[in-house]
Every structure is written in C-alpha cells, then in structure tokens.
Amino acid sequence: MSNEEAHANLVVPAFKTEKVAKTQTQNSQGTVWRFSGTDxxxxxxxxxxxxxxxxxxxxxxxxxxxxxxxxxxxxxxxxxxxRTCIEAEDAVVNVLRSGKGNSYAPGAGILPARRAVAEYLNGDLPNKLTADDILLTAGCNQGVEIVFESLARPNANILLPRPVFPNYDARAAYSGLEVRKFDLLPEKEWEIDLQGIEAIADENTVAIVVINPNNPCGNVYSHHHLQKVAETARKLGIMVITDEVYNQTIFGDNPLVPMAKFASIVPVLTLGGISKGWVVPGWKIGWIALNDPEGVFASTNVAQSIRQNLEITPDPSTIIQAALPEILEKTDKxxxxxxxxxxxxxxxxxxxxxxxxxxxxxxxxxxxxxxxxxxxxxxxxxxxxxxxxxxxxxxxxxxxxxxxxxxxxxxxxxxxxxxxxxxxxxxxxxxxxxxxxxxxxxxxxx
Missing domain, CATH: 3.90.1150.10 (Aspartate Aminotransferase, domain 1)
Known part of the structure; x- marks a missing residue:
C-alpha cells in the first residue's frame, strides 16, 4: 500500500506536478470579466x-x-x-435506516439532541442547563466561528492564550476582532498568567478564551486556578469562552473541572463536541452551551446574536443530530x-x-x-x-x-x-x- 493510500484521509504530499492556469481578465474575443475573488x-x-x-x-x-x-x-x-465505539456507529445506522434524519433541522438544532447535550454536560454543575441553553453546530470549529462573529464590533478585542490552536487566530482575523495574547506558563504547568491578562485588557475587551483540557499543552486546569480565572474575568467585565472539546481525552491524574461551575461568578460560554472524545471529526457535530444563571447573555443580546448567526449558516447533519442522544447516553466508559x-x-x-x-x-x-x-x-x-x-x-x-x-x-x-x-x-x-x-x-x- 502506498503512503497516499495508507493515509487517504490525511493531508499528505502526492508528489505530483499540477498545472497552474494562467490568470486573465480578458478573453480572446475582448470580453472584460467584471468579477474577481475577494481577499x-x-x-x-x-x-x-x-x-x-x-x-x-x-x-x-x-x-x-x-x-x-x-x-x-x-x-x-x-x-x-x-476507531470509534460500536454504540456510536449503531446510533448513526439506526437513524439512517429509520429515515428520521432526512429533513432539515432548526437553526439551533433538534430538541432531543439539545436536551441530551444539556443532560450530558450537567453532571454536578450547580446551575443546571436546559435544552434552551444548548445550540448545535457543525463541529467545535463552527462554534468558534459563530461566537466570534456574534461578538465582533468596531475596536473589540479578545484575549487568546499563547500557545493556542491557530484556528482561533484565523477566525478572529476574519471576524475583525483584535487579538491580544496572554501567556501560558510552562514553569507553572502551563497555568494562565493572570497578571498578564489584566495588563492587556481594556474597555474594548469582550472575552477571554480558556482551552481546557488544553490544546496544545496537554494540561488540565485545577478548580482553584479556574476560579481565579473567573474572578479575573468578572473584575474586567468580560465573558469566558471555554473550549472543552477534549473533555473525554484525559489520561492523567487531574480530573476535568468544567468552567461552567463558576457561571455564578462570570457568564461562561462552553464549546464542545464529540469529534475528539469519540474520534469522529468527520461527523461534524458540536455545541455551544450558555452557562448564565444571571441572564447576562440575554441582556447583552449575545444569545440573540448567536442564534441569528446560526440561522444563516449551514446546519450540522440531521442524521448525526438525531443519533446524538443515543451516542451520549449509551457509549460505554x-x-x-x-x-x-x-x-x-x-x-x-x-x-x-x-x-x-x-x-x-x-x-x-x-x-x-x-x-x-x-x-x-x-x-x-x-x-x-x-x-x-x-x-x-x-x-x-x-x-x-x-x-x-x-x-x-x-x-x-x-x-x-x-x-x-x-x-x-x-x-x-x-x-x-x-x-x-x-x-x-x-x-x-x-
């Protein structure tokens, strides 16, 4: 088997020479084309x-x-x-054969899937989520896109960790959000530099992004540290966006502490999905969870803006949405x-x-x-x-x-x-x- 065949679904070099078409704006008959790609x-x-x-x-x-x-x-x-688990595969096959996943879905996602995600996330959270707090996305990356588009306004800036999964930088640049970086400290097991956060934030800062478990550092933050992050964000008047897509990929001694535990201190927007835990990135199903017992996301129109953005973007597959409750409930630990x-x-x-x-x-x-x-x-x-x-x-x-x-x-x-x-x-x-x-x-x- 060739290298290309062995990794058919990965980006690998094909060692082929591709022909490159010449760029032209006028054809041989003298027509001037009045369109061009945007940059x-x-x-x-x-x-x-x-x-x-x-x-x-x-x-x-x-x-x-x-x-x-x-x-x-x-x-x-x-x-x-x-390879993913048999429970996940069976769930998708069952929906496919039932014909229940062939229709369009609401912009926020179908109700049974949103309810299942809320139950999956609730655990021992002090403030329980309901289906109305869950919005389904085509993977965690689309969640980032939707949230950043919803927060973008003139002069707004967002705080991102360094190092960081670079898709955050890309989406911020596309949305017109200024990026300000705070350091993760290797000498302190990649904890967030809290003093650095306060030094770079100003009146135009809208949010801080916390990735936990952390990609790419591989650390899991403690309860004490995350509480300090929440208190710092409240002091600055900004929300916390937490990316917890790796919540089922932990092999060390430190358990995951959901950022939503501190939603009574600061409003927390949780991004997640099944791509990493179930090893199915191609299924493209994720979620945005609004952890906000004080109703701040509603009073600031953030929740409304997110829902409006979801109405004009592609929905995740209805088949996978319909399979999600069974995937979340039946997968063996x-x-x-x-x-x-x-x-x-x-x-x-x-x-x-x-x-x-x-x-x-x-x-x-x-x-x-x-x-x-x-x-x-x-x-x-x-x-x-x-x-x-x-x-x-x-x-x-x-x-x-x-x-x-x-x-x-x-x-x-x-x-x-x-x-x-x-x-x-x-x-x-x-x-x-x-x-x-x-x-x-x-x-x-x-």
Missing amino acids: KAAKASTLTLRGVIYMLFDNCSRDVKKTVLPLGHGDPSVYPCF SFFAKKNKILKHNVDLVCHWLKDIPCVTCPKKPESCTYLLTKLELSLLEDIKDDTDFCVKLAREENLVFLPGEALGLKNWMRITIGVDAHMLEDALERLKGFCIRHAKKTYIN
Missing part, C-alpha cells in the same frame, strides 16, 4: 495550520526513500486502534479508557525516546489531548536557525513532519502528534534521533 480571507487563511503543513510537505521528497510520516497535524480516526490508555502509552514512549535526544525535551508530560509539546535546545545543534528551520530540514531529510511551535505562537518549540499507531511513532522518533545526531555540534578535545 477577505487572505490574512485569516495564513494563520491556519494547513499553510504550515502544506509548506512542510512541499519539503518532503520521493528521493529520501522513506514513507512520509505526517505527525504535524492530528486525526487519530484514520488509525484502526482509534470503557471505550474512553481504552483510547486514553493508548495515548498515555504513546506519551510514555515519546518521553522515553527523548531521554536519548538532548536537543529535544518535554518540560511537562501531557495528561490530555493528542499532542506533546517539546522544547528545542538549538544551542546544541549546528546550522539550525529556529523551530521552523528545524522542521523544514527534518521534512527534507527524513520525510518526517512535526509542527513548529511558531505556528502555535511558541518560538523554538515543536509539537509532536501522539494520536497515531505506536509503531509509526517509534519510526518517527528513530528518524528524529538520527537527524539530531547528524546536526549536533561537534566538540573537540585538545
């Missing part, structure tokens, strides 16, 4: 991961005689060991335990290999998500300028693609995807070790 998305598109990944794949070569290992972006679903056990094994595998690769270190072993952040000790290497240069040369010499930290806002770091088969990870680490040995600085003893 509204030009800036936003450069902020996504895809541009970086494409660039790295362009540096891979058939001449290297090694299969391309795409560990720069994550989609565990393409690997058999991460052993499925998550098995998946997370594989991820923990892969984390341990990487950390074991890194002991013999001094120029690549992992200061904080992740306890969630499907990535591992490493710091590059470039002083130990020759002819490597920065993290992007490191990853470009790694792709060029080894057909191995890791993500440079600069793409996440963290210079001279690197992200390794762990949501792959273990044997693939071992191959990648062996290539990484060989690359670092070749580029290590030579020491001479007189």
